[in-house]
Amino acid sequence: MGSLTINKQKLKRFTMATKPIMEEYLSKIDVDLSDYTFAANYIWLANSSGFYAIINKCFCLFIMTGGELTMLLPPLGKKKHITKAIVKCFEVMNENNSSPYYSRIDYVQGSMLEEFLQNTDEAESMFEMLESYVIEKKLVDYVYEVNALIDLRGNSYHTKRTEINKFVKSYPDYVVEQLDSVKHKEEIIHLFDKWVSDRVKYMPKEEAEVFLEGIHQERHAVKQMLKHYEELCLIGLVIYINGELKGFTVGERINQNTATVIIEKTDFEIFGCAQFIFREFSKMLKEHYGVTYINVGDDMGFENLRKVKMSYRPFKLVPKYTIYQK
Known part of the structure; x- marks a missing residue:
């Protein structure tokens, strides 16, 4: 068109x-x-x-x-x-x-x-x-202080620290690399497809139906991200365990003080991988952009995603509105 x-x-x-x-x-x-x-x-x-x-x-x-x-x-x-x-x-x-x-x-x-x-x-x-x-x-949108995501101090982050420590102990040979849209393309698509399959297994039927409606669009978004990665000036990292890509994440700068995580996917079967890659990417975003805050987007209305994002104790919640006609 x-x-x-x-x-x-x-x-x-x-x-x-x-x-x-x-x-x-x-x-x-x-x-x-x-x-x-x-x-x-x-x-x-x-x-x-x-x-x-x-x-x-x-x-x-x-x-x-x-x-x-x-x-x-x-x-x-x-x-x-x-x-x-x-x-x-x-x-x-x-x-x-x-x-x-x-x-x-x-x-x-x-x-x-x-x-x-x-x-x-x-x-x-x-x-x-x-x-x-x-x-x-x-x-x-859920916005966090970047230092809080890196340091994970205090009782409220005890569970996150425990999950990361168990991950490091269980997979001491993990390898973290900066994302390369050519080198990692096929492995990222493969992990995304596995993530979708695993996610649906544990969802209530009615929630799974809504979830699957948006999967085609999200798969397209991942492919667009990889195809235009350099042109879009994105930054990302991947994590390997035993030679297999088990997680990837991509973000960018929103403004002088805030960066955002556009997409993040990890293998559900790797305990603590999601928490570990989020902390490592927070370090990368701070170092690369010098930002104070990280925005991880909204929860798309999913209760389980809301709980996860609230568990990281957001610095603030930024409301989004829609304007309709009367």
Whole structure:
């Protein structure tokens, strides 16, 4: 699918060539959600489903799903331009969609909403906008202090330390390497497939059905990540045990103070591997980027994932909102 023209607004394909354009607009805003990077959006989008436009001096990212158009992020730009851009984006979505019900803006950071409301120049128009739209809280991103993840001090991290110590004792010949997208490609895909198979075995049937619906998209994301690893300026590591790749993880910088873990997978049968690779990657992210915080994304609504992420005692939870029309 090429570009689209909707309501006289041209939407261009979201491709690798969009990277410098989007990153120019991202540099103008202060957010620490894991969704606000080019790489995070590029690897998760199907090849023909992403579109963008510069609307009222804002970068606007759309996704086409089943013929319906939504936004993956709010318009990115200066505060004084946001409100009119939001209104225009809804006009574009409504013109395309079979019902206004489908039109929405996802992954809006709470602090951005607060800033819009506090903008005195836009106060009146923002009030009028809130009369026509509904803002609904969705998931939260889990953000940690990087030193806490490395040191794992105190009683609250006792279990993590125990798991890591058992891992090191059980697998003293482990080897950690920086991820190479060519060298490690096939082994990473193989581990991902094993991870999916193992995960489903221990899931309740109703949860497994929901889980499997997203697996095709996640497998595509892993392949996109490997294919464009260098271009996306990603960083990652892998871990070998007895010559077999048993874990991999990939991340990037969100802003000056925060890095993010985009994806992490380990073999369920290797006790303590997940805890060990997370600590080692935290060290790598701190050393490479000099960051203070690490964002590991949301829990996708899975209770078991929520428990795992809460067990690391997040420094803060960053809410994500969706904007709908009334």
